[in-house]
Amino acid sequence: QLQLQESGPGLVKPSETLSLTCSVSGGSIISTNFYWGWIRQPPGKGLDWIGSIFYTGGAHYNPSLESRATLSVDTSKNHFSLKLRSVTAADTAVYYCVRYYYIDSGTYHRCFDHWGQGAHVTVSS
């Protein structure tokens, strides 16, 4: 059973960098069928896609966050990471790591089929 687990600081100061890691167990991050990504949810609000990364390192980002976000992948540790620079209070949210089901046997799916439990991150001095 595939499991995703977020880890990282729960409190980040304004203007600093938010760093989170997602550890994947029960399956390999090396797959041509999936991307790996991050989605966040501010308190009381909806879901916001941050970006997705392939195991080779190729990534796609939400245009609204592209200038501040960087995704990376470490296949030797079977995990992937998010860095979000210059954070403000507006970046306070629950951050979910997800598996993006991209393609299977030539058919595109483009959906988020596995989610981590979520990491609460507060931006405050």
Place this chain on the structure above:
Amino acid sequence: QSALTQPASVSGSPGQSITISCTGTSSDVGGYNYVSWYQQYLGKAPKLIIYAVNIRPSGVSNRFSGSKSGNTASLTISGLRTEDEADYYCSSYLAPSTLIFGGGTKVTVL
């Protein structure tokens, strides 16, 4: 990119059917059959219940069904149960390589 438009809330009585709409544009919902739906209970991570407009993942109740017409996708819950009370989000692919979500719909079982 703008969020997809969903009603803020939908309600129904046990046993009834309800439908949640998700309206986008010809660049997202209307242009591709990559609409997915997620169910989220309070304080929990979302769960995929529909993908590719109308496909249910293994283990998801057949009371959930999806459809699309033009720029609007829909999620129908039939035989409404108290356990269906949750927030529901739609999502769509937006070329060239991005994903967008709807604002979410709170389903209340009366």
